[in-house]
Amino acid sequence: MSKQFLTALFAxxxxxxxxxxxxxxxxxxxxxxxxxxxxxxxFEKNTGIHAEATYQSSATLTTQIENGAPFxxxxxxxxxxxxxxxxxxxxxxxxxxxxxxxxxxxRGTLVLWSRKDSQLPSPSLDLLRSLALKRLxxxxxxxxxxxxxxxAALHSLNLYDALKPRLITAENIAQAAQFVDSANADAGxxxxxxxxxxxxxxxxxxxxxxxxxxPPIEQGAVIVSSTRQPAAAHKLLDFLLSPAVQAExxxxxxxxxx
Amino acid sequence: MSTxxxxxxxxxxxxxxxxxxxxxxxxVPLAALIVLGRGRWLAAVEALAALPMVLPPTVLGFFLLxxxxxxxxxxxxxxxxxxxxxxxSFDGLVVGSVIYSLPFAVQPLVAGFASVDTALVxxxxxxxxxxxxxxxxILIPLARRSLLAAVVLSFLHTIGEFGVVLMLGxxxxxxxxxxxxxxxxxxxxxxxxxxxxxxLLLLGLSALALVAVYATSQKRGSARRA
Numbered sequence: 001m002s003k004q005f006l007t008a009l010f011a012x013x014x015x016x017x018x019x020x021x022x023x024x025x026x027x028x029x030x031x032x033x034x035x036x037x038x039x040x041x042x043f044e045k046n047t048g049i050h051a052e053a054t055y056q057s058s059a060t061l062t063t064q065i066e067n068g069a070p071f072x073x074x075x076x077x078x079x080x081x082x083x084x085x086x087x088x089x090x091x092x093x094x095x096x097x098x099x100x101x102x103x104x105x106x107r108g109t110l111v112l113w114s115r116k117d118s119q120l121p122s123p124s125l126d127l128l129r130s131l132a133l134k135r136l137x138x139x140x141x142x143x144x145x146x147x148x149x150x151x152a153a154l155h156s157l158n159l160y161d162a163l164k165p166r167l168i169t170a171e172n173i174a175q176a177a178q179f180v181d182s183a184n185a186d187a188g189x190x191x192x193x194x195x196x197x198x199x200x201x202x203x204x205x206x207x208x209x210x211x212x213x214x215p216p217i218e219q220g221a222v223i224v225s226s227t228r229q230p231a232a233a234h235k236l237l238d239f240l241l242s243p244a245v246q247a248e249x250x251x252x253x254x255x256x257x258x
Numbered sequence: 259m260s261t262x263x264x265x266x267x268x269x270x271x272x273x274x275x276x277x278x279x280x281x282x283x284x285x286v287p288l289a290a291l292i293v294l295g296r297g298r299w300l301a302a303v304e305a306l307a308a309l310p311m312v313l314p315p316t317v318l319g320f321f322l323l324x325x326x327x328x329x330x331x332x333x334x335x336x337x338x339x340x341x342x343x344x345x346x347s348f349d350g351l352v353v354g355s356v357i358y359s360l361p362f363a364v365q366p367l368v369a370g371f372a373s374v375d376t377a378l379v380x381x382x383x384x385x386x387x388x389x390x391x392x393x394x395x396i397l398i399p400l401a402r403r404s405l406l407a408a409v410v411l412s413f414l415h416t417i418g419e420f421g422v423v424l425m426l427g428x429x430x431x432x433x434x435x436x437x438x439x440x441x442x443x444x445x446x447x448x449x450x451x452x453x454x455x456x457x458l459l460l461l462g463l464s465a466l467a468l469v470a471v472y473a474t475s476q477k478r479g480s481a482r483r484a
Binding site for chain 1: 320326343345346424425428429445446
């Protein structure tokens with residue numbers, strides 16, 4: 001092996017990680033994954049700030065931030081996790097009217113989704129009542145906001161007890177969608193953001209669960225207190241709430257708040 | 259949630275026992291074939307038996323979910339055979355666990371069988387021993403520790419298995435909610451005290467079982483030597 005090669009290998013192995021720029025680190029709820037990357041690209045174009053997102057369930061991200069994960073901004077899929085961080089003094093919504101309340105940046109929509117080639121009727125409230133529905137996938141109601149909404153909606157419809165033995169609990173909303181898309185579950189209560197992805201919109205169809213059946217899925221953002229880039233973090237939140245981005249969110253399955 | 263989910267505990271034990279038993283039936287002949295056989299294709303067999311370690315468990319679980327699901331002919335065939343689909347069932351977890359833990363049964367056995375003196379194997383062959391006799395009278399007795407290692411590793415690996423179960427299981431109490439899923443749920447739900455208790459009990463019981471297994475195997479070994 002030539003000396004140059006070894007030097008290059010050494011540089012690749014040990015120096016490359018150091019050259020990464022200190023970018024804005026965003027902890028983003030998993031339901032944002034289908035739509036968020038282009039928003040970050042646009043953000044960098046507008047402001048020159050490079051931001052990178054990590055997608056996980058809101059609960060996992062909360063645990064990571066509690067244990068010192070170096071995130072600057074946390075975009076949760078609900079309000080309870082960011083509130084928890086605010087109460088622990090680990091995050092705040094500084095700059096907004098009330099710094100102790102997470103900034104709501106969007107609202108989530110729950111849909112009933114099934115494959116087009118399913119033997120069952122297309123998604124509707126009647127499908128939920130059907131005895132032919134053997135397996136209904138939901139996200140874990142203990143922590144996934146959409147799972148919580150799914151259980152609330154089933155309770156409102158007085159269907160929870162009847163469907164309970166037929167519920168398949170997925171770790172998060174994306175996995176609930178995988179259970180249905182792989183045809184292992186007949187239908188699933190998933191997020192509109194998942195249903196609108198090119199993969200799922202090609203494979204199936206959805207029915208929007210009436211909003212009065214479940215408490216709103218408000219998605220809250222906070223700034224992590226340990227951030228070294230508070231100004232950049234604020235810019236990202238302002239950008240999220242700007243009319244252009246809010247319109248973008250609406251196209252991807254989130255309800256704008258502005 | 260109670261601090262200790264005994265149903266999940268029993269389910270994990272059952273899954274690990276069934277998986278280990280099936281793995282032994284598969285891995286002993288497979289390891290013997292790899293060690294005793296001749297031909298280049300055996301390298302491919304050995305590589306194939308090690309491959310499940312490469313895939314992230316959740317990804318392996320996802321592939322199995324698709325493969326065993328009603329959208330593939332294979333999945334439909336199995337469902338027709340068993341009368342129910344494999345995903346979200348105990349049987350499905352067994353299939354996933356056997357694939358996932360296969361390397362942990364095959365690797366120690368191959369290493370153990372290969373370390374047996376080839377002169378002994380050749381002598382046995384000359385005396386007319388067939389492959390079954392070779393394995394049962396020469397390889398297994400002389401590679402006892404490796405067999406034990408294979409059993410212990412397969413069992414513990416299945417107890418601790420998480421990604422495949424998470425993907426293929428659907429978290430159904432009594433059928434697919436194993437102890438590692440309960441532990442994960444407790445941690446994710448910020449119930450750290452309960453998670454601590456569960457983990458401590460799991461670690462304690464496993465340590466006791468391991469010490470017991472290793473102690474007996476050592477006694478037998480030293481008795482033979484003396």
